[in-house]
Amino acid sequence: MQEVSDFxxxxxxxEDFRSAWQCGDWTDFHGWLYIVSDLLVWSAxxxxxxxxxxxxxxxxxxxxxxxxxxxxxxxxxxCGVTFFLDALMFWMPMYRLSxxxxxxxxxxxxxxxxxxxxxxxxxxxxxxxxxxxxxIQHRIEMETELKQKNExxxxxEMLAKLGYMxxxxxxxxxxxxxxxxxxxxxxxxxxxxxxxxxxxxxEEDAKNLERVIDTIFIKKFFPNFYCRVHTPHSGVxxxxxxxxxxxxxxxxxxxxxxxxxxxxxxxxxxxxxQMQNQRLKDIAWIQSHKVRAPVAxxxxxxxxxxxEEPADPMNIEILQGVTEAAHTLDDVIKEINAKTESNKxxxxxxxxx
Numbered sequence: 001m002q003e004v005s006d007f008x009x010x011x012x013x014x015e016d017f018r019s020a021w022q023c024g025d026w027t028d029f030h031g032w033l034y035i036v037s038d039l040l041v042w043s044a045x046x047x048x049x050x051x052x053x054x055x056x057x058x059x060x061x062x063x064x065x066x067x068x069x070x071x072x073x074x075x076x077x078x079c080g081v082t083f084f085l086d087a088l089m090f091w092m093p094m095y096r097l098s099x100x101x102x103x104x105x106x107x108x109x110x111x112x113x114x115x116x117x118x119x120x121x122x123x124x125x126x127x128x129x130x131x132x133x134x135x136i137q138h139r140i141e142m143e144t145e146l147k148q149k150n151e152x153x154x155x156x157e158m159l160a161k162l163g164y165m166x167x168x169x170x171x172x173x174x175x176x177x178x179x180x181x182x183x184x185x186x187x188x189x190x191x192x193x194x195x196x197x198x199x200x201x202x203e204e205d206a207k208n209l210e211r212v213i214d215t216i217f218i219k220k221f222f223p224n225f226y227c228r229v230h231t232p233h234s235g236v237x238x239x240x241x242x243x244x245x246x247x248x249x250x251x252x253x254x255x256x257x258x259x260x261x262x263x264x265x266x267x268x269x270x271x272x273x274q275m276q277n278q279r280l281k282d283i284a285w286i287q288s289h290k291v292r293a294p295v296a297x298x299x300x301x302x303x304x305x306x307x308e309e310p311a312d313p314m315n316i317e318i319l320q321g322v323t324e325a326a327h328t329l330d331d332v333i334k335e336i337n338a339k340t341e342s343n344k345x346x347x348x349x350x351x352x353x
Contacts, residue, residue, distance in 0.1 A: 007096055017093035031090060038087035045080025049073035071112045078105040161262035169253050183262050185231040202228035238267035294329035298322055
């Protein structure tokens with residue numbers, strides 16, 4: 001212990017040793033080559049830790065293995081100090097200080113070794129630069145493909161006039177795709193809300209919508225339905241709403257999601273077809289009922305006509321009856337023609353979908 005105490009008390013004492021110039025037969029070239037080399041190594045070992053520390057401090061929490069960065073910086077710095085002291089030995093023989101610095105260097109070196117060994121599994125699990133570059137390229141390709149698919153999906157929604165909606169019942173929030181505001185013609189940066197939907201729903205469909213909502217929350221079932229809405233530019237639009245409920249483990253409704261589709265053209269087409277069918281039914285009824293009566297009358301009166309005695313007074317009354325039946329039949333034929341022309345007009349308005 002006395003030696004240790006004396007060592008630290010004489011840490012900077014130089015009288016016990018001779019300088020390096022006084023030890024051996026140094027030439028000027030040999031000595032200065034040694035000194036300059038040590039100083040160059042020391043300067044490099046001094047700059048490298050500063051660069052490491054500057055990089056680590058700049059990256060902050062965004063860099064991994066911060067402790068290793070600082071250990072390497074301290075280790076390299078202490079190695080540089082040993083070279084600096086070796087250069088000073090040519091004039092200042094501080095061998096005790098040099099030994100202490102070397103011991104500190106050895107201690108930090110082994111601390112660094114253990115730190116590296118402890119992190120070795122994680123270090124080896126890290127991917128190489130080529131692997132990272134390959135992953136980056138793969139992600140770029142996936143993002144490009146995803147972007148293309150998203151554009152295709154948006155185009156498909158536009159062509160099909162189809163939009164997606166989700167109603168978060170718990171947070172009272174409605175999310176929807178870009179096609180929904182276009183279908184409902186909601187502009188001016190307005191947000192789609194339940195109140196807004198209630199305002200644009202057609203008056204005749206409002207009660208039906210209330211029944212649908214009651215069915216959803218009471219029976220926990222979403223019935224697909226048609227409804228009409230008022231739009232500022234296209235007037236009344238017909239929508240097909242298809243949905244699905246999301247239930248919690250306890251059976252409570254957490255969300256409602258579904259699609260809305262503008263089916264105005266299809267619905268109008270169906271309505272025209274229905275009107276055409278109804279007129280065809282009317283024509284068929286007229287032909288089977290109204291036409292039959294005057295024809296039957298004419299046939300019956302013709303049988304009563306006295307062909308043997310044309311001057312028979314009954315023949316005059318029969319001819320009058322035939323005339324009245326003929327006029328009635330003419331009126332019926334005109335009515336059929338009117339309905340036929342009307343039906344042709346409907347057919348002209350109908351375009352195949």
